[in-house]
Amino acid sequence: xxxxxxxxxxxxxxxxxxxxxxxxxxxxxxxxxxxxxxxxxxxxxxxxxxxxxxxxxxxxxxxxxxxxxxxxxxxxxxxxxxxxxxxxxxxxxxxxxxxxxxxxxxxxxxxxxxxxxxxxxxxxxxxxxxxxxxxxxxxxxxxxxxxxxxxxxxxxxxxxxxxxxxxxxxxxxxxxxxxxxxxxxxxxxxxxxxxxxxxxxxxxxxxxxxxxxxxxxxxxxxxxxxxxxxxxxxxxxxxxxxxxxxxxxxxxxxxxxxxxxxxxxxxxxxxxxxxxxxxxxxxxxxxxxxxxxxxxxxxxxxxxxxxxxxxxxxxxxxxxxxxxxxxxxxxxxxxxxxxxxxxxxxxxxxxxxxxxxxxxxxxxxxxxxxxxxxxxxxxxxxxxxxxxxxxxxxxxxxxxxxxxxxxxxxxxxxxxxxxxxxxxxxxxxxxxxxxxxxxxxxxxxxxxxxxxxxx
Numbered sequence: 227x228x229x230x231x232x233x234x235x236x237x238x239x240x241x242x243x244x245x246x247x248x249x250x251x252x253x254x255x256x257x258x259x260x261x262x263x264x265x266x267x268x269x270x271x272x273x274x275x276x277x278x279x280x281x282x283x284x285x286x287x288x289x290x291x292x293x294x295x296x297x298x299x300x301x302x303x304x305x306x307x308x309x310x311x312x313x314x315x316x317x318x319x320x321x322x323x324x325x326x327x328x329x330x331x332x333x334x335x336x337x338x339x340x341x342x343x344x345x346x347x348x349x350x351x352x353x354x355x356x357x358x359x360x361x362x363x364x365x366x367x368x369x370x371x372x373x374x375x376x377x378x379x380x381x382x383x384x385x386x387x388x389x390x391x392x393x394x395x396x397x398x399x400x401x402x403x404x405x406x407x408x409x410x411x412x413x414x415x416x417x418x419x420x421x422x423x424x425x426x427x428x429x430x431x432x433x434x435x436x437x438x439x440x441x442x443x444x445x446x447x448x449x450x451x452x453x454x455x456x457x458x459x460x461x462x463x464x465x466x467x468x469x470x471x472x473x474x475x476x477x478x479x480x481x482x483x484x485x486x487x488x489x490x491x492x493x494x495x496x497x498x499x500x501x502x503x504x505x506x507x508x509x510x511x512x513x514x515x516x517x518x519x520x521x522x523x524x525x526x527x528x529x530x531x532x533x534x535x536x537x538x539x540x541x542x543x544x545x546x547x548x549x550x551x552x553x554x555x556x557x558x559x560x561x562x563x564x565x566x567x568x569x570x571x572x573x574x575x576x577x578x579x580x581x582x583x584x585x586x587x588x589x590x591x592x593x594x595x596x597x598x599x600x601x602x603x604x605x606x607x608x609x610x611x612x613x614x615x616x617x618x619x620x621x622x623x624x625x626x627x628x629x630x631x632x633x634x635x636x637x638x639x640x641x642x643x644x645x646x647x648x649x650x651x652x653x654x655x656x657x658x659x660x661x662x663x664x665x666x667x668x669x670x671x672x673x674x675x676x677x678x679x680x681x
Contacts, residue, residue, distance in 0.1 A: 248641070265623055300312040307466070309464075353417070358412055411436060453465065491563060
C-alpha cells in the first residue's frame with residue numbers, strides 16, 4: 227500500500243495541488259455536463275410545446291363535430307310525474323302537454339300464510355299454473371312438496387312467472403308465497419286441486435293487477451309495456467315516475483347556440499398559447515429567450531398555423547373565412563375574437579358559419595377546423611410527430627455525451643492516481659534527502675567539535 231505524505235516532507239499541500247490540477251483536467255467533463263443539462267432543458271421545452279399542441283387539438287376537435295354546435299335544450303314544468311331527456315332528433319322550438327294516466331305494473335299475488343317454508347306438508351301431483359290462458363303443469367312430489375320446494379319448482383319451469391317467499395312477521399303462519407308476472411301483460415292463475423294427500427296453497431289474493439303504462443301526449447292516448455317511453459315525442463325519452471290522471475305537465479324543447487361561441491373562444495385561447503410559446507423561444511436582441519430559439523421548425527409551424535387562419539372555404543353561404551366571423555391576427559401574432567361579430571354571423575347565417583368551421587356535410591375534410599386537426603394530429607403523433615423526432619435526436623446526443631463522460635472519468639481516475647504516485651515519490655525523495663542532510667549536518671558538527679578539541 228502506498229503512503230501519501232501530503233506535504234509532510236516538502237512542506238507543500240500536495241493534496242490541494244492535485245485537486246486543483248484535477249479540476250483543470252476535469253474541465254471537459256464540466257462542459258459535457260453543461261451540454262447534457264441544456265439538452266434535457268430542450269427536451270422539457272419540447273414536451274411543453276407538445277402539450278400545448280395537444281390542448282389546441284382538443285379545442286379543434288370540438289369545432290370538427292357538427293353536433294357540438296347546436297345543442298338541444300329541454301325543460302319541463304314539473305319533475306314529479308316523469309323525467310324527460312332529449313337526444314339527437316328532438317325538434318327545437320316545440321312544446322308538448324303530457325299527462326301520466328297510469329304506470330306499467332306486473333300482476334302480483336300472494337297465498338295464505340304457513341307455519342314453515344321447509345316442512346313437506348303439501349300434497350303431491352300436478353300443480354297447474356295458467357299464464358295468459360296457457361296452462362303449464364308443474365310436478366310436485368315428495369322431494370319438493372314444501373312451500374320452498376313449490377317456489378323452486380315454479381321458477382325452474384320457466385313459465386314467465388317469478389315466485390318468492392316472504393315472512394310477514396306474524397307469530398303464526400308468517401310464510402307466504404308471492405307470485406309475480408314477468409311482464410305487464412301477464413295474467414296468472416294457480417290451480418292446486420290436483421294435489422293429493424296434504425295441504426294446498428289455499429286462497430290466492432291479488433295485490434296488484436297487471437296494466438300497461440298509459441300517457442296522454444297532446445290529448446292522444448298512448449300505451450306502453452314499460453315505464454320508459456321512447457319515440458312518442460321525436461328524440462325525447464320519458465321515464466314515468468308517478469300517475470295522476472288530469473295532472474298535465476308541459477315539455478319545451480329549445481335550441482342553444484352558445485356552444486359555437488364557447489368552442490370558438492376555446493380555439494382562440496389554445497391557438498394563442500401555441501403562438502405565445504413559439505414567440506417566447508425566439509431570439510430577442512442579443513439574448514436567446516428560450517432554449518428552442520435556434521429551432522427553425524417552430525417558426526415553420528407558426529407560419530403554417532397563420533396561413534391556415536387566412537384560408538378560404540366554400541360554404542355555399544355568406545361566410546368563407548375566419549376574419550368574417552370576427553377573428554383577427556394582432557401584431558404579436560396573437561388571435562383576437564370580436565364576440566359581437568361572431569354572434570351576428572351566427573344569427574345571420576348559422577349554417578354558413580358551421581360549414582366554414584366543420585365543413586359542409588359530406589365534405590368535412592374541407593372545413594378549417596378539419597384542416598387544423600389533420601395538421602395538429604401529425605404534429606403530435608407519438609410515432610413520428612415533432613416531439614417524437616426531437617426526443618430521439620436529443621436522447622441519442624445525451625447517450626453519446628454519457629459515453630464520453632464515462633471514458634473521460636476513467637482517464638481522469640488514472641491521471642489522478644498517476645499524480646498522487648508522482649507526488650508521493652517526490653515526498654519520499656525529499657524525506658530521504660532531509661534525512662541525509664540531517665545526518666551530514668550531525669557529522670560535520672562532530673568533526674568541528676573534534677577539531678576544536680585537538681586544537
